[in-house]
Amino acid sequence: DQQVKQNSPSLSVQEGRISILNCDYTNSMFDYFLWYKKYPAEGPTFLISISSIKDKNEDGRFTVFLNKSAKHLSLHIVPSQPGDSAVYFCAASFSGAGSYQLTFGKGTKLSVIP
């Protein structure tokens, strides 16, 4: 049972345009959400996070939006750059877990075309 879903396995975007990666979750107990970026043969790299008390968090070119009623979050990358080409994982946790264990989505492969 997938509690975190990324329904688009891949996405292609032109350089300079906006990339929008989507993520849905089913467990209403989740209260902390993160996005990770992963290059081949490397570990995931933390990008940005958001807690459930917010609906938006911004860090440079990366913005994460959270819609709690829809159990949906998205990552916006503006402007997209070729170096952004990677697999992006959405992850969620809840403070009740104590250790903030993460539940990951399956990932979306982003290709930014020069």
Place this chain on the structure above:
Amino acid sequence: DTAVSQTPKYLVTQMGNDKSIKCEQNLGHDTMYWYKQDSKKFLKIMFSYNNKELIINETVPNRFSPKSPDKAHLNLHINSLELGDSAVYFCASSRIGEGQYFGPGTRLTVT
């Protein structure tokens, strides 16, 4: 400086063997984790550990055991390896409530 390191990067071994993967973090984090990424690319939590408690994902076989000699290390021991254990294993660390930092992964192949 490497924040979270794992050794070895690649591990090829035969069924039935016992092996260990080492993990070290130099970030001063209080919690460490082990994740498994299977052939379908799902990243799944196996363990989380801080100096207070070990939390085990109930789906992890008891052939897998984490060992923490100190706060900076969390090693993964696997007994009686099976073909289905072949995967990439990632170590991670964090402060409670913050984003986790991952190691580069160890690709385990069981033949």
